[in-house]
Structures are given as C-alpha cells and as structure tokens.
Amino acid sequence: MKRVILAAFVMLATIASTVSVAQKYAYVDTQYILDNISEYKAALQQLDQLSVNWQKEIEAKYANIDKLYKDYQAEQILLTDDMKKKREAEITAKEKEVKEFQKQKFGYEGELFKKKQELIKPIQDKIYNAVKKMATDQSYAVIFDKSSDLIMLYANPKYDKSDEILTSLGYKSGTKTNETKTPVQGGVPPKNSGSTGSDRDATDDKK
Secondary structure (H helix, E strand, O other): OHHHHHHHHHHHHHHHHHHHHOOOOEOOOOOHHHHHOOHHHHHHHHHHHHHHHHHHHHHHHHOOOOOOHHHHHHHHHHHOHHHHHHHHHHHHHHHHHHHHHHHHHHOOOOOOHHHHHHHHHHHHHHHHHHHHHHHHOOOOOEEEEOOOOOOOOOHHHHHHHHHHHHHHHHHHHHHHOOOOOOOOOOOOEEEEOOOOOOOOOOOOOOO
C-alpha cells in the first residue's frame, strides 16, 4: 500500500514539475513604453500646462487676498466695528473661494485628475491590450511589469518584451539603460538598488 501511495505521489510531483517547466514568463517596462509614445508625451505637456496656468491663477488670488488683508490692517484704526466686520468677512470669503478653486482643480477627482484620466488612460489601455494579446499569442503564463512596485532583483534583457509591445503599437523603440544583476545580502535586497529603486525579478523562459 505504501508503495502505491509513494508511486502516486511521485507521479503527481512529476506532472506538477512538467506543468511548471512548460510555463513561460516575460516582463515589460510600461514606463519605458510610455516614454516612447508621442501621444503620452503630448498628454503630459498638456497636463503640465494646465497645472501651471491654474497654479498661477491661484497665486494671483492669494496675492489679492494678501493685499486686502494688508490694506485692512493699515486702515483698521479708522474703521467702525461694522466696517471691520464687513472687511473681515470679505477677506474670509475670498480665502474660502480660492481654497475651493484649488480643490476643484487639484483635489482628488478634480479637473486635473479627470483630465489625466481622459488623456492617459486610453494609452495605458492600449498597452494593456497589446500585452494581453502577446501573452495569449505566445502562451506566456505571466508577464511582469518592471516599472511597478514588484521587486525584481535581476531582469535578464533577453526576456524584456517592451520593444515588441512598442512595435505592435506602431512606435519605434527607444534607448534602454544597461541592466546588471544586483547582489542580495543576507537574503534581503539592498535599499535604493538600481537606477529607479524598483527593479524586479523576471523568471527565465522555461521550456
């Protein structure tokens, strides 16, 4: 009976090992891909310009409030109590107005956030769909993203499919930085290793 159980266990282990070996892995660097897409660069420039314009408008509003407050301090001694209250209420209202404006433009789900979703998300979706298609067509079990928070101690450029994704989207590949293996000390990856601090491991193509 023990021999039968042992034989069954060995058979299952062999099957599991075969399935594991048959799996294929690769990785892409979505930030590298984005940086080589002209529409993405144009979108960033548009977002930057909006941000600069709105920030200038906010600074102008605060400068006006500062002037109102200084004028109020200079004239305070000459004002009646009712006039003081009116001027203080005006300054308070202006401060509330500019804070609300700032929230509308830069706050969570504000105009800048919505504009970013409008301009950037379609590009990200195109990349995702291209990666999904490559994974399906070439039978990859997993495709990692080198630019995500997943730590990759070493990434062999042989398995980097970023340029393949760019080509499938109709764009030219860019220039990559050389990738070198990062030593592990005591089983723990050193902090701030690599140029971006977010290198991650990619499993070799197993056949």
